[in-house]
Amino acid sequence: MDGAAPIDGFEVLPHPADIGLRFWGGTLADALCAAARGLTFLLSGPGELPASFELQVSVTGEDRLDLLYAWLSEILYRFDADATLVVGCEVISANDRFVSARLRCAVFDPAGMSVPYYVKAVTFHQMALEPGPGGWDGRVYFDI
Numbered sequence: 001m002d003g004a005a006p007i008d009g010f011e012v013l014p015h016p017a018d019i020g021l022r023f024w025g026g027t028l029a030d031a032l033c034a035a036a037r038g039l040t041f042l043l044s045g046p047g048e049l050p051a052s053f054e055l056q057v058s059v060t061g062e063d064r065l066d067l068l069y070a071w072l073s074e075i076l077y078r079f080d081a082d083a084t085l086v087v088g089c090e091v092i093s094a095n096d097r098f099v100s101a102r103l104r105c106a107v108f109d110p111a112g113m114s115v116p117y118y119v120k121a122v123t124f125h126q127m128a129l130e131p132g133p134g135g136w137d138g139r140v141y142f143d144i
Helices: 028-044 064-082
Strands: 010-014 019-025 053-060 084-095 098-107 128-132 135-143
Touching: 010 028, 019 028, 028 064, 028 084, 028 098, 028 128, 028 135, 053 064, 064 084, 064 098, 064 128, 064 135
Parallel strands: none
Antiparallel strands: 010 019, 019 135, 053 098, 084 098, 128 135
């Protein structure tokens, strides 16, 4: 599956056994939302889904990478447990150890949708999330 256009804030990274994402944003909040959009892209493929409800979520981590792991694990948990796909994101508050966000969500319909990648888990393999001159840049790999 090809990655999304650069305007989406993420691209798919090939890997021999897993699947990865490179994501970016002007702020930490933008980068976290781009990572969420990238995970949704892996779970549902290209195309826009209409939001049908909102969720407010908060996650914490010991450091920035642990926070990224917890953030994406929460989104993956919502997909696995409730068939929820995150189609939009508004971060209310974020720092290196905490993020609170309002998520616009759609319900995954297995009868009408396919899962391009069955993502089993977020991994720490080559995980990165760093500020840079143009904003924030990150990378994450998923066990598939």
